[in-house]
Amino acid sequence: MLHFDRISKKYNGCLALDGITFKVAPREFISLVGHSGAGKTTLLKMLLAEEYPTEGNVFFEDTDIHTLSSRDMNNFRRRIGAVFQDYRLLLNRTAYENIAFAMEAAGRTDDEIASDVPHALELVDLGDKIWNFPHELSGGEKQRVAIARAIVNQPDILIADEPTGNLDPVNTYDIVQILKRINDLGTTVILTTHNKGVIDSLGKRVITLEHGKIVRDDPEGRYIL
Amino acid sequence: MFFTNLKIIFRTGLNYFLRNGFVSLSAVLIMSVTLFSIGAVAFMLALLDASIAEIESKIDLTVSFVTNAPEDGILEVKSALEKLPEVSGVIYTTREKALEAFRARNQGDTLILQALDEIGDNPLGATLSVQAKDSSQYESIAKFFTNNTALSAERLSIVDRVNFEDNKIVFERLSKFVSSAKQLGVSISVILGVISMLIAFNTIRLIIYISKDEIAVMRLVGATSRFVRSPFVISGILYGLIAAAFVLTLFFPITWWLRDATEQFFSGMNLFRYYNTNFFEFLALIGGSGLIAGALSSYLAVRKYLKV
Numbered sequence: 001m002l003h004f005d006r007i008s009k010k011y012n013g014c015l016a017l018d019g020i021t022f023k024v025a026p027r028e029f030i031s032l033v034g035h036s037g038a039g040k041t042t043l044l045k046m047l048l049a050e051e052y053p054t055e056g057n058v059f060f061e062d063t064d065i066h067t068l069s070s071r072d073m074n075n076f077r078r079r080i081g082a083v084f085q086d087y088r089l090l091l092n093r094t095a096y097e098n099i100a101f102a103m104e105a106a107g108r109t110d111d112e113i114a115s116d117v118p119h120a121l122e123l124v125d126l127g128d129k130i131w132n133f134p135h136e137l138s139g140g141e142k143q144r145v146a147i148a149r150a151i152v153n154q155p156d157i158l159i160a161d162e163p164t165g166n167l168d169p170v171n172t173y174d175i176v177q178i179l180k181r182i183n184d185l186g187t188t189v190i191l192t193t194h195n196k197g198v199i200d201s202l203g204k205r206v207i208t209l210e211h212g213k214i215v216r217d218d219p220e221g222r223y224i225l
Numbered sequence: 226m227f228f229t230n231l232k233i234i235f236r237t238g239l240n241y242f243l244r245n246g247f248v249s250l251s252a253v254l255i256m257s258v259t260l261f262s263i264g265a266v267a268f269m270l271a272l273l274d275a276s277i278a279e280i281e282s283k284i285d286l287t288v289s290f291v292t293n294a295p296e297d298g299i300l301e302v303k304s305a306l307e308k309l310p311e312v313s314g315v316i317y318t319t320r321e322k323a324l325e326a327f328r329a330r331n332q333g334d335t336l337i338l339q340a341l342d343e344i345g346d347n348p349l350g351a352t353l354s355v356q357a358k359d360s361s362q363y364e365s366i367a368k369f370f371t372n373n374t375a376l377s378a379e380r381l382s383i384v385d386r387v388n389f390e391d392n393k394i395v396f397e398r399l400s401k402f403v404s405s406a407k408q409l410g411v412s413i414s415v416i417l418g419v420i421s422m423l424i425a426f427n428t429i430r431l432i433i434y435i436s437k438d439e440i441a442v443m444r445l446v447g448a449t450s451r452f453v454r455s456p457f458v459i460s461g462i463l464y465g466l467i468a469a470a471f472v473l474t475l476f477f478p479i480t481w482w483l484r485d486a487t488e489q490f491f492s493g494m495n496l497f498r499y500y501n502t503n504f505f506e507f508l509a510l511i512g513g514s515g516l517i518a519g520a521l522s523s524y525l526a527v528r529k530y531l532k533v
Binding site for chain 2: 070071101106
């Protein structure tokens with residue numbers, strides 16, 4: 001489904017990624033681990049086409065995503081859901097509107113939005129906070145809204161960049177459970193984290209990065225740094 | 226899909242406007258100042274035009290005829306002058322009327338009136354007062370009498386004198402003044418217009434800068450550039466149109482208040498009446514400027530943040 005092919009990225013002559021190569025199968029759950037600055041977020045930015053590689057290619061179903069036209073890029077991005085450590089919610093919109101916006105951007109009708117948004121919020125156990133603004137929600141709740149927004153258009157891939165970085169252990173556990181549930185429903189999940197507990201509880205494939213290189217690709221789900 | 230998107234774009238644009246209440250109010254006020262400046266410049270240009278027209282109307286080129294000039298000959302010269310493209314009007318003053326006016330002007334001067342009575346006959350000739358369309362054209366009208374082929378020698382012989390050479394310096398200075406005043410007026414208008422537009426543009430740019438994170442999120446969820454940009458353009462248009470409505474309304478009491486002063490100082494031009502008569506021109510100017518400034522500023526300001 002996804003193929004990172006010899007990806008390198010340089011910032012002002014400094015190598016952030018160095019010949020990264022790996023494949024991701026459909027419905028797979030992958031965790032990218034590594035110290036800060038190891039290149040995890042840069043790698044995810046490549047997938048979202050927020051950054052372009054200095055060398056190498058990222059293929060999504062045999063298409064090099066960095067050669068897509070602006071129109072095709074928008075369509076591609078709609079097939080990827082993204083969740084970030086800082087939530088990136090629209091602060092002047094309610095939980096409902098934040099999720100509805102992603103559907104509006106995909107050209108969905110008001111009827112579809114009215115039916116799907118409450119369902120997405122139920123899936124992340126936030127059915128009772130539908131009209132709350134982000135400042136009225138806890139960190140864990142904000143992250144769950146962000147996850148609901150990321151999955152509402154039924155993406156093929158869900159990217160979660162340190163989604164538990166700002167959360168307490170209880171909320172971290174809840175978020176991991178939600179991500180597992182989403183993966184069980186058929187969505188490929190790529191997670192970056194520092195949290196050993198999260199990796200241990202998942203028991204899924206773990207790719208370890210160090211200084212921009214893959215140093216371990218472990219199907220057993222061990223976090224060794 | 227197209228109409229769904231259109232509905233969402235309009236709804237989102239209206240939401241931006243309403244939700245950012247204080248920011249929207251600031252933008253409307255700044256745009257109002259901009260549009261007020263543009264309107265004020267339009268009024269000033271109108272007043273300048275009226276003043277220039279008044280000054281121009283006060284000068285003319287006078288053709289004096291010999292006292293024994295036959296009337297049909299004078300009327301023939303008048304008709305030939307009226308056919309010139311530079312001439313806007315010719316006023317014929319008969320010998321009798323000239324004398325009447327002369328007596329009226331010197332009513333208190335018994336010496337002059339006695340002298341007139343002594344002469345017995347009317348010593349004044351008939352005159353033609355020629356008004357040019359533009360003050361720079363008097364010289365070419367005066368040349369009509371020197372290089373003329375339209376009038377016979379007989380007709381030219383009844384012309385006593387043309388006062389162009391006497392007033393040449395006045396004509397030239399006035400012509401230069403009018404031309405400079407018009408150029409200055411247009412230059413000031415353009416400069417003020419550009420400055421006003423830049424202020425409006427920067428205000429909207431600041432408002433959109435506040436939304437840059439929101440725009441980045443929109444792009445990440447796959448929103449097209451048009452989908453991201455259009456609501457901002459709608460909200461920019463709303464700033465412009467509301468400011469235009471406010472300014473157009475504000476001009477009614479202002480011109481009402483200034484009407485007597487302008488009538489007194491600017492050659493009878495009543496600013497309130499002028500505004501009412503030309504309201505639709507002002508509507509087009511102020512409304513159009515507001516709409517274009519709002520839409521264009523938003524369009525250009527959002528473009529910077531679409532490169533995700």
